[in-house]
Amino acid sequence: MIETDNVTKVYQMGEIEVHALRGVSLKIEDGECITIMGPSGSGKSTLMNVLGCLDSPTEGTYHLHGQDVSTLSDTQLAHIRNKEIGFVFQTFNLLPRTTALRQVELPLVYAGVGLRERRRRAEQALEEVGLGDRIHHRPDELSGGQQQRVAIARALVTGPSIIMADEPTGNLDTKSGDEVLRIFKRLNQEEGITIIFVTHDPEIAEYGSRTIHIRDGLIEQDLAQPNGCGSRG
Numbered sequence: 001m002i003e004t005d006n007v008t009k010v011y012q013m014g015e016i017e018v019h020a021l022r023g024v025s026l027k028i029e030d031g032e033c034i035t036i037m038g039p040s041g042s043g044k045s046t047l048m049n050v051l052g053c054l055d056s057p058t059e060g061t062y063h064l065h066g067q068d069v070s071t072l073s074d075t076q077l078a079h080i081r082n083k084e085i086g087f088v089f090q091t092f093n094l095l096p097r098t099t100a101l102r103q104v105e106l107p108l109v110y111a112g113v114g115l116r117e118r119r120r121r122a123e124q125a126l127e128e129v130g131l132g133d134r135i136h137h138r139p140d141e142l143s144g145g146q147q148q149r150v151a152i153a154r155a156l157v158t159g160p161s162i163i164m165a166d167e168p169t170g171n172l173d174t175k176s177g178d179e180v181l182r183i184f185k186r187l188n189q190e191e192g193i194t195i196i197f198v199t200h201d202p203e204i205a206e207y208g209s210r211t212i213h214i215r216d217g218l219i220e221q222d223l224a225q226p227n228g229c230g231s232r233g
Contacts, residue, residue: 001161001194002028004052007060007070009046009217019069020046022217023060030161031197033188033229035205038214045166047214048198052085052164053077082111086155090167094139100126100134100150105160114170118157125153129183145176152183162186162194171206183208186228195229 009021011228020043028034038044049055050062053069056077069080070200081087094103101122105136108118126135129149139147148168155163165184169177185207197204210227213221 001030001065002026002200003063004050005059005061006150007047007050007057007062008051009055010058020217021050021057021093022133024214024219025217026212026222027192028196031188031192031194032210033185033197033208034090035197035199035200035208036200036214037201037211039218041069042214043217044198044214046168046217048164048196050232051196052087053081061186069218073088082107084161086158086160086163086164088148088151088155088168089159090164090170091137092144092151094150094170099136099138100131100142100153103150104154111158121157122153125157126150128156129153143176144172145179148172148176150190152180153222156187156193160193162196164196164198164208166198167201168197169201170199188229 007021007024007026008019011018011020018175036047038045043047045053052143056159058068060070060139061068064080064084069077070211093164104122104125106117108121113121123132123135131146131149131153134142140151163184168184169180173178181204188195197208199205207229208223209225211223211225213220
């Protein structure tokens, strides 16, 4: 599904070149559950941006479902993101005065889905994360854990093959964080969605089948966890 070959990413900061990725090669199969870990400045967020088609590599290739997406235009990358990839962030990224139902509908609006169908799919996604009775609530009427579940429903509603979660429990208490991680585990095990966590939290890594440690823009370790969700065999 995902294959990168010697991917580099260089940012120009005035006269200084910042080498965020220095030659990353990895493979992620359909249905895996991966954790990318590393300290601040390690390159893990840059790697997520490249894998999520939010940014393009400076050098190297990135194949997604067999398609080389390394050299696609911003418009083409946006189309792939809308179709294939859902994102969940630490800060939820919800619109403050918009109901949960409308929040979840938004990706379908951008995709050109008709009103009746997007309403049906948004309600179904909210039911799937346990918020069927909160569809008309705004963020200020929801707990942090509920807001993150709205964000998961929004990521899920387009039927992506991949969900990328950047510190998804970072703003949650332990109980809410565990509930959110169980949702990701179920989406992976029951629906076969590939999950990629980006985090510094070792407890999240316990949910995955592999933990990729990145440091100074390079993969330092790639460790299998036989009992994690997404495990094969």
